[in-house]
Amino acid sequence: MSEEISIHRQGRLNKLNTLQEMGYNPYPYKFEPNAFAADLQEKYKDLPNGEHTEDRVVIAGRAMAVRNDGMFIDLKDQTGSIQVFCHKCNLDEANLKILKCLDLGDMIGIHGFIRRTPRGELSVAAEKFDIIAKSLEPLPEKFHGLTDMDTRYRQRYVDFIINDEARKVFLTRCQIIAAIREFFSAHNFLEVETPILHPIMGGASAKPFVTHYNALDSDFYLRVAPELYLKKLIVSGFDRVFEIGRNFRNEGIDKNHNPEFTALEAYMAYGDYNDMAEIISQLVRFVAQKVFGKEQFEIDGNVIDVSKPFPKVSMIDLIKQTCGIDFLEAQTVEEAREMAKSVGVDASDCPCWGKVVTEVFDEKVEHTLISPIHVMDMPRDVSPLAKTHRSNPRLVEHFDAYIAGMEIGCAYSELSNPLEQKERFDAQCAARDAGDDEAQMLDEDYVVALENGLPPTGGMGMGIDRLAILLTGADTIPVSYTHLTLPTNSLV
Numbered sequence: 001m002s003e004e005i006s007i008h009r010q011g012r013l014n015k016l017n018t019l020q021e022m023g024y025n026p027y028p029y030k031f032e033p034n035a036f037a038a039d040l041q042e043k044y045k046d047l048p049n050g051e052h053t054e055d056r057v058v059i060a061g062r063a064m065a066v067r068n069d070g071m072f073i074d075l076k077d078q079t080g081s082i083q084v085f086c087h088k089c090n091l092d093e094a095n096l097k098i099l100k101c102l103d104l105g106d107m108i109g110i111h112g113f114i115r116r117t118p119r120g121e122l123s124v125a126a127e128k129f130d131i132i133a134k135s136l137e138p139l140p141e142k143f144h145g146l147t148d149m150d151t152r153y154r155q156r157y158v159d160f161i162i163n164d165e166a167r168k169v170f171l172t173r174c175q176i177i178a179a180i181r182e183f184f185s186a187h188n189f190l191e192v193e194t195p196i197l198h199p200i201m202g203g204a205s206a207k208p209f210v211t212h213y214n215a216l217d218s219d220f221y222l223r224v225a226p227e228l229y230l231k232k233l234i235v236s237g238f239d240r241v242f243e244i245g246r247n248f249r250n251e252g253i254d255k256n257h258n259p260e261f262t263a264l265e266a267y268m269a270y271g272d273y274n275d276m277a278e279i280i281s282q283l284v285r286f287v288a289q290k291v292f293g294k295e296q297f298e299i300d301g302n303v304i305d306v307s308k309p310f311p312k313v314s315m316i317d318l319i320k321q322t323c324g325i326d327f328l329e330a331q332t333v334e335e336a337r338e339m340a341k342s343v344g345v346d347a348s349d350c351p352c353w354g355k356v357v358t359e360v361f362d363e364k365v366e367h368t369l370i371s372p373i374h375v376m377d378m379p380r381d382v383s384p385l386a387k388t389h390r391s392n393p394r395l396v397e398h399f400d401a402y403i404a405g406m407e408i409g410c411a412y413s414e415l416s417n418p419l420e421q422k423e424r425f426d427a428q429c430a431a432r433d434a435g436d437d438e439a440q441m442l443d444e445d446y447v448v449a450l451e452n453g454l455p456p457t458g459g460m461g462m463g464i465d466r467l468a469i470l471l472t473g474a475d476t477i478p479v480s481y482t483h484l485t486l487p488t489n490s491l492v
Contacts, residue, residue, distance in 0.1 A: 009138070016101075016134050018101055026101075026131045037077050047115075047116045049119070052113060058111050059109070060108065063108050064139075083117075083123040105135035106134055173464070191244075196223050205382070205439060210222075224248065234457050244264050246263075263461055264462045264463075266279070266460050269457050272387075287471070292471060300404060314377040319364070323365075333350070333351070333352055336350075347360070352381045355379075358378070368405070372403045409460060
């Protein structure tokens with residue numbers, strides 16, 4: 001603790017002691033406001049300068065600025081700000097003593113009437129003043145706030161107090177999630193919750209977090225995806241289901257990745273990946289209209305239009321258009337590696353044809369996909385849960401949705417043949433034994449579920465934080481706290 005902060009803290013502790021010696025409790029059990037700053041600003045927007053009303057209100061919030069020895073206080077609540085006018089003619093002696101113990105950052109409660117100052121500032125004229133949470137920590141400097149990004153991520157509670165833009169993005173994210181729920185409810189999807197602790201890691205190719213379940217004396221995995229559980233519900237006869245929840249992947253941290261993130265997954269019986277392509281396009285358009293009231297966004301200087309269905313182009317064709325090579329002509333992994341080398345991509349560590357294809361795509365194509373697009377038809381050997389493509393057995397019916405060079409979601413025609421699924425799992429297990437710690441495990445219970453009959457099914461997943469970043473134009477989405485040292489463009 002710096003000397004300056006220590007001095008400020010001691011001053012606040014002294015005021016706390018003064019309040020307590022007065023017999024005053026600055027941490028009461030309850031306070032009941034009946035009004036919010038934004039509502040008052042709107043309701044009394046036409047009140048003339050110098051006039052007041054007889055209307056009485058009770059408001060509460062944080063003291064963000066104090067002027068003229070406490071005569072004027074800027075109170076901030078969850079909706080906005082309003083001025084509090086504290087004058088000795090309206091407050092009794094006890095209240096004036098409490099007022100003298102006020103510090104920036106204190107939570108205060110005000111009973112009073114509405115007036116507009118001669119200078120035009122709408123105010124609540126305090127008739128009763130209470131400190132309802134004494135702050136012992138000084139707020140960051142007003143104009144610069146928390147400048148250290150790691151501190152911002154560790155102390156989101158402080159960041160939100162100071163940083164109105166971060167608060168706005170956070171609230172917008174909440175609205176996006178609400179809109180997503182509204183969309184799927186309108187399309188007759190049932191919202192469900194599935195387990196977070198998994199005895200077998202599955203549903204996505206990722207490195208999991210491992211924890212120990214003492215009661216069973218067994219290791220479990222924090223879920224990397226809810227996919228397998230959701231498809232079991234389709235087997236059960238629930239034809240349309242979706243889930244919004246946290247996933248956990250023990251991987252690196254950058255602008256597009258965080259070890260803990262919020263994802264949407266949805267599954268629809270009797271559909272395929274073409275149906276899910278339409279759903280993703282409709283969903284993004286609905287969220288844009290509902291939350292932002294528009295269908296065009298400027299992202300990194302580019303105008304992004306989400307008003308139309310996303311075009312569909314195969315991954316193989318996109319690589320061909322960008323790099324001039326056709327991976328379908330490569331019959332072996334060695335030939336594919338040579339093709340990659342010819343365009344400056346080192347794929348020597350890629351164990352199979354599909355890995356080479358996706359490596360070239362990631363390095364050479366992905367960042368060029370500015371307008372919304374569905375990248376169709378992935379290599380079969382990198383997508384173990386999707387149906388084999390109906391026209392090319394080297395591919396699967398799996399697409400990724402991109403906006404502004406960022407993948408926001410994916411979808412499959414879900415593999416429903418239990419015998420083929422078992423073969424795919426066996427291949428994943430072999431890759432895992434060979435050192436691929438992101439390869440999936442054999443989930444025998446899921447295979448048994450498929451043996452009971454999974455109807456033709458389309459499934460999709462979407463990263464909600466990525467979607468929010470794109471639509472808000474934010475560098476980060478402040479959704480959680482962490483004790484990690486994070487880069488400045490982290491998603492948390």
